[in-house]
Amino acid sequence: MEEVTPIFTVHNLWIMIATLLVFIMHLGFANLEIGLTRSKNSVNILFKNTLIISIGILTYALCGFNLMYPGEAFEGAFFGFAGFGISLSEGWNTPAYDEGYTLYTDFIFQAVFAATAATIVSGAVAERMKLIAFIVFSFLYVGIFYPMVGMWSWGGGFLDTLSTPFYDFAGSTLVHSTGGWAALVGAWMLGPRIGKYPNGKIIPIPGHSLPLAAIGVFLLWFGWFGFNGGSVLSANPGEVSLVFVTTAIAGAAGAFGAFFASYIKFKTNDLTMVLNGILAGLVSITAGADAMGLIDAFIIGLIGGIIVVFAVVFFDMIKIDDPVGAISVHLVCGIWGTLAVGIFGNEAGWNQLVSQLIGIGVVGVFCVIGSGALFFVIKKTIGIRVTEEEEIEGLDISEHKMSAYPEFN
Amino acid sequence: MEEVTPIFTVHNLWIMIATLLVFIMHLGFANLEIGLTRSKNSVNILFKNTLIISIGILTYALCGFNLMYPGEAFEGAFFGFAGFGISLSEGWNTPAYDEGYTLYTDFIFQAVFAATAATIVSGAVAERMKLIAFIVFSFLYVGIFYPMVGMWSWGGGFLDTLSTPFYDFAGSTLVHSTGGWAALVGAWMLGPRIGKYPNGKIIPIPGHSLPLAAIGVFLLWFGWFGFNGGSVLSANPGEVSLVFVTTAIAGAAGAFGAFFASYIKFKTNDLTMVLNGILAGLVSITAGADAMGLIDAFIIGLIGGIIVVFAVVFFDMIKIDDPVGAISVHLVCGIWGTLAVGIFGNEAGWNQLVSQLIGIGVVGVFCVIGSGALFFVIKKTIGIRVTEEEEIEGLDISEHKMSAYPEFN
Amino acid sequence: MEEVTPIFTVHNLWIMIATLLVFIMHLGFANLEIGLTRSKNSVNILFKNTLIISIGILTYALCGFNLMYPGEAFEGAFFGFAGFGISLSEGWNTPAYDEGYTLYTDFIFQAVFAATAATIVSGAVAERMKLIAFIVFSFLYVGIFYPMVGMWSWGGGFLDTLSTPFYDFAGSTLVHSTGGWAALVGAWMLGPRIGKYPNGKIIPIPGHSLPLAAIGVFLLWFGWFGFNGGSVLSANPGEVSLVFVTTAIAGAAGAFGAFFASYIKFKTNDLTMVLNGILAGLVSITAGADAMGLIDAFIIGLIGGIIVVFAVVFFDMIKIDDPVGAISVHLVCGIWGTLAVGIFGNEAGWNQLVSQLIGIGVVGVFCVIGSGALFFVIKKTIGIRVTEEEEIEGLDISEHKMSAYPEFN
Amino acid sequence: MKKIEAIIRTGKFEQVNKALSKTSCKFMTTMEVRGFGKETIKSQSYRGTTFDVGFIPRTKIEIVCKDDELEEILTAIKENSKTGEVGDGKIFVSDLISAYRIRNEDRDNDAL
Amino acid sequence: MKKIEAIIRTGKFEQVNKALSKTSCKFMTTMEVRGFGKETIKSQSYRGTTFDVGFIPRTKIEIVCKDDELEEILTAIKENSKTGEVGDGKIFVSDLISAYRIRNEDRDNDAL
Amino acid sequence: MKKIEAIIRTGKFEQVNKALSKTSCKFMTTMEVRGFGKETIKSQSYRGTTFDVGFIPRTKIEIVCKDDELEEILTAIKENSKTGEVGDGKIFVSDLISAYRIRNEDRDNDAL
Ligand SMILES: Nc1ncnc2c1ncn2[C@@H]1O[C@H](COP(=O)(O)OP(=O)(O)O)[C@@H](O)[C@H]1O
Ligand SMILES: Nc1ncnc2c1ncn2[C@@H]1O[C@H](COP(=O)(O)OP(=O)(O)O)[C@@H](O)[C@H]1O
Ligand SMILES: Nc1ncnc2c1ncn2[C@@H]1O[C@H](COP(=O)(O)OP(=O)(O)O)[C@@H](O)[C@H]1O
Secondary structure (H helix, E strand, O other), X not given: OOOOOHHHHHHHHHHHHHHHHHHHHHHHHHHHXXXXXXXXXXXXXXXXXXXXXXXXXXXXXXXXXXXXXXXXXXXXXXXXXXXXXXXXXXXXXXXXXXXXXXXXXXXXXXXXXXXXXXXXXXXXXXXXXXXXXXXXXXXXXXXXHHHHHHHHHOOOOHHHOOOOOOOOOOOHHHHHHHHHHHHHHHHHHHOOOOOOOHHXXXXXXXXXXXXXHHHHHHHHHHHHHHHHHHHHOOOOHHHHHHHHHHHHHHHHHHHHHHHHHHHHHHOOOOHHHHHHHHHHHHHHHHOOOOOOOHHHHHHHHHHHHHHHHHHHHHHHHOOOOOOOOHHHHHHHHHHHHHHHHHHOOOOOOHHHHHHHHHHHHHXXXXXXXXXXXXXXXXXXXXXXXXXXXXXXXXXXXXXXXXXXXXXXX | OOOOOHHHHHHHHXXXXXXXXXXXXXXXXXXXXXXXXXXXXXXXXXXXXXXXXXXXXXXXXXXXXXXXXXXXXXXXOOOOOOOOOOOXXXXXXXXXXXXXXXXXXXXXXXXXXXXXXXXXXXXXXOOOEOHHHHHHHXXXXXXXXXXXXXHHHOOOOHHHOOOOOOOOOOOHHHHHHHXXXXXXXXXXXXXXXOOOOHHHOOXXXXXXXXXXXXXXXXXXXHHHHHHHHHHHOOOOHHXXXXXHHHHHHHHHHHHHHHHHHHHHHHOXXXXXXXXXXXXXXXXXXXXXXXXXXXXXXXXXXXXXXXXXXXXXXXXXXXXXXXXXXXXXXXXXXXXXXXXXXXXXXXXOOHHHHHHHHXXXXXXXXXXXXXXXXXXXXXXXXXXXXXXXXXXXXXXXXXXXXXXXXXXXX | OXXXXXXXXXXXHHHHHHHHHHHHHHHHHHHHHHHOOOHHHHHHHHHHHHHHHHHHHHHHHHHHHHHHOOOHHHOOOOOOXXXXXXXXXXXXXXXXXXXXXXXXXXHHHHHHHHHHHHHHHHHHOOOOEOHHHHHHHHHHHHHHHHHHHHHHHOOOOOOOOOOOOOOOOOOHHHHHHHHHHHHHHHHHHHOOOOOOOHHHOOOOOOOOOHHHHHHHHHHHHHHHHHHHHHHHOOOOHHHHHHHHHHHHHHHHHHHHHHHHHHHHHHOOOOHHHHHHHHHHHHHHXXXXXXXXXXXXXXXXXXXXXXXXXXXXXXXXXXXXXXXXXXXXXXXXXXXXXXXXXXXXXXXXXXHHHHHHHHHHHHHHHHHHHHHHHHHHHHHHHOOOEOOHHHHHHOHHHHHHOOOOOOOOO | OEEEEEEEEHHHHHHHHHHHOOOOOOOEEEEEEEEEOOOOOXXXXXXXXXXXXXXXXXXXXXXXEOHHHHHHHHHHHHHHHOOOOXXXXXXXXXXXXXXEEOOOOOEHHHHO | OEEEEEEEEHHHHHHHHHHHOXXXXXXXXXXXXXXXXXXXXXXXXXXXXXXXXXXXXXXXXXXXEOHHHHHHHHXXXXXXXXXXXXXXXXXEEEEOOEEEEOOOOOEHHHHO | OEEEEEEEEHHHHHHHXXXXXXXXXXXXXXXXXXXXOOOOOOEEEEOOEEEEOOOEEEEEEEEEEOHHHHHHHHHHHHXXXXXXXXXXXXXXXXXXXXXXXXXXOOEHHHHO
């Protein structure tokens, strides 16, 4: 049995702290989502977001972890499973398990990641999806689909054994797009909120609290340093500090990208666009946060911030109603960030770009079909959307018999 | 003098970070408490909560630390005191003081814990207790009573020298029940808020902002990883990561326990119950967070989440008005969690269960008498409850001449 | 090339974590500022605060870092510049660069500090300054003026080569006063908000959400442990834990200082004063957080808390309208804290006091002239203040065509 | 038909509401208003400066009733919103020409 | 001149507003009110206890119009705020003595 | 007795309030309302789409006064709420049958 060395202890400590940072991202998501929606649905959103993180932790312990990291026996495979639960291998708490962390640290860090995928969907289907339908969806998507996709690259699956392996450092595709595709399918299958596109026009439905939305984005950025920085899987000073810098610069550049793009396009200083721009920059750098220089990070983030503005407009144009911009941020910028690895930084090159395209394509096809099938079955069985009356009244009263701010309305 | 080694530096770093996590729990408590009460009392609650953490730090420096850890001379004792202030022993900043932390790290970690006990009380007596009465109470309860109780087990006192020592890893009893008993006595002595139980009926008084309440619970969960994880008193990778996992799982299981229990009992998806359920799971695992397996943690948390729903109903039935559910969460689940150490996990056994019962009983008797005496003296001298008129008008105007949201009401 | 040792990894980890803590202070500032102002300007404030942190990171990469730390060639100088961008020296990620951190860690820690200076100004000029004017100001003040000042002491400039070097541990003067002076000049040049001082009377303009203000202060205190603790520039257990304790005690003492002072002076329990008192205590201890004992920290914080109450009243008396009290907190207590280094603790002494006075004076003169010139040029070119009509309508609608809470007003 | 407009203390609303439910008044509309009047205003304080908010939050009740129900309703409101202190509020009565129930074709007295 | 006060379902407001803009009514004032009436109230629940909130949020529309515009406006409101279910609301009409436009010296019918 | 209802710019309220306090009007009730009218609406924008909010926040003042106080009060309101721009608002006057002071037995003119 190997000894618990100081360096192992430091590495492990950092991954545990990164776990906390990713954990608090869930509060960020919750705030962003209630901020950008109407107050009559806030209880519902908080209920969903509170359960998602719980579902993520529990399903990941039940099966997710062993689906995502089934072990060497499944190298290069499309599917693998090492059995239910978490079993303690010998030396689980020493460098024998991994130079950087114990088994439990590994598990809990991955578990808080997992819930992210469903949270992304939550934003896009907000204000109209049935509570129970969303809970069932989350259980299955987080418990089975997300870890299956993750396994392909991070778990040593077939995307990792391409001649030039698919490169997705912290999950632009594996986490953000995986959530984003399901968000797209869900928003499309549900249809828009009542009153969003009457007679082909676009009627904005402003979120009820921009301060909450901004708090959400600050917390997400804060947590993202753990999301990306923890993905180094050790506290290696050079690597983690580089990732911090690229993450900071891409987020800042995203803010400016969205600021300029929306100012030029709409002649307005739209706070919600700047907030989405920050997230866009962060999603974009996620795939290559450890492989970029400062200027690469700046360009990637800036372009992410610009893209997100046009994406928001585009989805409105094709009448996909996404209250918080989740599809634009996580799917579109997730794709952009994944491609960027083939264009900028250490890994750039044609072969890499091809691998990135393969990864994006395979994950996309799988997620669209998978989430589509899930949503379809749910729709046909328990139903997917609340009634018109419930939607107008708000999900807080109709699903929860509660009001988020009983004194103010 | 021993050298400052890398491993000592890591251990110490983790305890300092855990300190910050426990610190931010105070923001969690503040948010939860204002969220679950009416906006006309929010300034008052924020005032109390801001002072509590300050009181905690200052009284702990003045006498608390030396009451709680009076040193070996008082081993097995019921009371000990090493004098006012913090004196720097030689080697205070080396492993000579402790393998895991410096004297100051020890002090500040314990100090932020201390304030927790009074914050728990704050929630139960909210919306009707006089400000000055609460401040006086906090000074004495945090400065004297809490550290006395803590000394019995953590400070090497008589509960620690039982043949099978009382086991309370991070304080289900020593922190949460200690606060919870005083919350019970306080809520009982104050009587219910005007309009809560007219003619024997129960009239709910909904909290004014469920988003704030939910933010509070997320922050508490976040901080709890430091509360429990820091109680390992080192950054030992295996131990801390285990504690992280049990803490995460118990919180998640608590959410589901409360979700199911309240759905079955009331046919409603009550967000406030799920939020209380998470806290219930966390309080429940606190006593044995380092001694449980994953399934143990799940069961303990789940039962905690179920218990809390029935406890809330029970206290309403016996007309103890607890606006935020503090008694149900911290006292009832604190007891459950302490007992659970004798039932599940590594420490389970009859002897342990008996020790746990002794600890629960002794602490309970002491806290009820102690806090009862305190409240009684305060009541007879400065008075404990605001006037009916002040309560109806709200404590913000009557105690602070301020309004929390001057534009909205 | 030196090896990456465990101790280097721990030190570096702590500085990275401290970076995150300072980062989240920006959310604290944003919350405090919107909480203490009217809801019709909240979008504007969030927009500014979101951009400031982005501006800070980007300008610091562009030129700030190399202005502040131009290298040994500029020792004792008044100005130095090592060129645009960040160039990777050999061994940038080993102890060869610094015993405590990599180049990138150094950069990002300093970058999040930088943005603080502009955020302080933001509060004082809130509710009436033109958005574009503020953005231009921030770019130049954060990108050029702040690092120039920082260089004088931290970058080895002339204040550092005084016979008794100017001592400003974490920036009472270099960060807080630097921001505070510009806040004073800005608030003065802009003039008061409409309706604040009609016919020489003082009409309070209450902030719209004290819960947000309190959340802000808790987050700031939380982050301050990184602001001060990170300034140790290593994870040295003894030093960092001492800084934690002095920071905690000074904040707590500041709360009580302001509590008592405002109670005695106004016979009221003013939450906003207690919140400012905490920040006052924190700013005051910042200059000497590593050089004080516990009692010193208590006295410094307590006096800071008392000072801030009188300062707020004073600036109202001379009709400098500072909506959030930024000048009182950051400038006045920044000066007090810097002086306190010469009076209390390890560094106390006449020579030190003189050096402190020199530092305060030089920085003050430079910042007043520098920010004055900047504001003046901006005023003459793009204009500095919104029109009366825009101010009455609120900057959210006039500058952003958005409403922070569209459902509530 | 008569229209009753009563401006009462917000804290008295529950009591008035309960009393009204025992009269022939089965409908009413209420809203939050700000009252400016003789009442003694509690002053507030902010950052060291005391100021009068100038108004007091009040509840306004609007009831439309048949002529012969008027007295009964007035009495119920008056008795239950009274404290005897300055600031109890006022009741105003005016004439109504017609009333309609939106749901069907009921008019005037039938619509109430 | 007549004053129309209509208490309608909040959710119907958009439709009424659109319909009114096609009548001679070009101005109105609306406010959020709480309706107490025959309507079936949805009960809420909090921490295990179910309770009736007692009121329903409604929108009140106030329109002052010339006598000859009355019918047209009444019809527009009635038709567009109707669901046929209990709780649709009421419309009240009363007389007005005079009206003034603040901006200039217009009075009465001219001021509308 | 007359009932005055004035719908004015919210930003003008302070000025009107001050002017009224110099008249014989010592009481009033105000509320936040939404005005739909000729005023030029500032359009808002959200995520790239511009939209009209359709209404403008206004303040409504209700004052009940003796007949002989009417002119004085009307003048005070008109003069102090005027900007001369579209959107200044309206004042409506109607008759009142009776008024009661809740605190005691004062009626009608005595109750004002
Ligand atoms: N003439 C009036 N016109 C409009 N509102 C009035 C009038 N008189 C009183 N009110 C309303 O009634 C409230 C209470 O009135 P007040 O005169 O203080 O009661 P009381 O005369 O019993 O002391 C005031 O705040 C105001 O809102
Ligand atoms: N007599 C009345 N006086 C004042 N408001 C009324 C009156 N009758 C009805 N309302 C208002 O109209 C709303 C709907 O009335 P309701 O009687 O339920 O409609 P319906 O008769 O069509 O079922 C009520 O909530 C209340 O606000
Ligand atoms: N006939 C009316 N009925 C009800 N409210 C009205 C009426 N006319 C005007 N208002 C109210 O007065 C406000 C200002 O009216 P507006 O006609 O724009 O003023 P002006 O005629 O001076 O330009 C409107 O927003 C509306 O709330």
